[in-house]
Amino acid sequence: MNQQTLSMRLARVAAQVPAGARLADIGSDHAYLPVALLRRGAIATAVAGEVAVTPFQAAERTVRDNGLEAVVTVRLANGLAAIEPGDGITAITMCGMGGETIRDILLAGAGRLSGQERLILQPNGGEPPLRQWLMANHYRIIHEEVLREHRFDYEIIVAERSGPVSYCDRELYFGPLQLQARSPAFLLKWQHVLRQRRKTLAQFAQARQAVPAAKLAEVNQQVAWISELLGAP
Numbered sequence: 137m138n139q140q141t142l143s144m145r146l147a148r149v150a151a152q153v154p155a156g157a158r159l160a161d162i163g164s165d166h167a168y169l170p171v172a173l174l175r176r177g178a179i180a181t182a183v184a185g186e187v188a189v190t191p192f193q194a195a196e197r198t199v200r201d202n203g204l205e206a207v208v209t210v211r212l213a214n215g216l217a218a219i220e221p222g223d224g225i226t227a228i229t230m231c232g233m234g235g236e237t238i239r240d241i242l243l244a245g246a247g248r249l250s251g252q253e254r255l256i257l258q259p260n261g262g263e264p265p266l267r268q269w270l271m272a273n274h275y276r277i278i279h280e281e282v283l284r285e286h287r288f289d290y291e292i293i294v295a296e297r298s299g300p301v302s303y304c305d306r307e308l309y310f311g312p313l314q315l316q317a318r319s320p321a322f323l324l325k326w327q328h329v330l331r332q333r334r335k336t337l338a339q340f341a342q343a344r345q346a347v348p349a350a351k352l353a354e355v356n357q358q359v360a361w362i363s364e365l366l367g368a369p
């Protein structure tokens with residue numbers, strides 16, 4: 137993968153960035169996503185934010201190698217601190233981090249959001265707490281997808297602030313739109329998760345120390361929901 141050939145995962149994220157956006161890509165690593173979008177003329181400008189020095193330097197290198205210094209600003213910053221008021225950001229991507237990390241970045245940096253930005257999030261696990269934050273902060277999920285690449289099931293969640301929105305626990309767990317659409321990739325993901333959860337329950341049954349009742353109840357609830365979703369016995 138590079139700034140010309142994105143992974144399927146980042147290509148699917150790129151497809152959700154509105155044309156002409158002023159993009160902030162937080163946790164940008166090599167800045168492949170913003171640079172690919174700029175090379176195609178798909179966005180106007182970008183900020184690439186990185187908290188760690190080595191990926192920050194990699195992002196600077198990609199921008200320099202592509203002669204895009206005038207339109208991509210690379211900032212060494214924690215989360216949304218990479219965004220400055222004058223940037224006029226209209227879309228934020230956060231990809232390849234845990235859902236709880238993305239949620240924490242949104243929580244810590246909420247003051248940097250104007251509420252006008254589209255959020256395009258690609259969490260690696262931890263989707264329910266992220267959806268919970270979106271709901272609590274009046275973001276409606278406008279697009280969701282699951283894709284499989286390198287034997288891993290990735291989720292993409294796109295949200296915009298729209299006013300109060302209410303999702304039930306099952307919708308927060310599976311994703312409200314995915315629950316309706318039930319794409320083949322979505323169903324395959326949950327077959328994989330069901331297998332893992334059943335293995336976990338079997339391990340719990342054999343554990344020498346008692347598993348906390350709340351943990352057991354949580355996994356049992358998940359197995360019940362997933363079995364119902366898949367019509368599994």
Ligand SMILES: C[S@@+](CC[C@H](N)C(=O)[O-])C[C@H]1O[C@@H](n2cnc3c(N)ncnc32)[C@H](O)[C@@H]1O
Binds near residue numbers: 188191230237
């Ligand atoms: C696995 S990489 C993903 C890179 C790229 N976004 C992608 O999806 O291919 C995650 C990156 O997020 C950065 N990161 C983690 N927490 C961050 C934070 N609070 N603020 C900015 N960057 C962060 C890490 O340094 C790392 O480079």
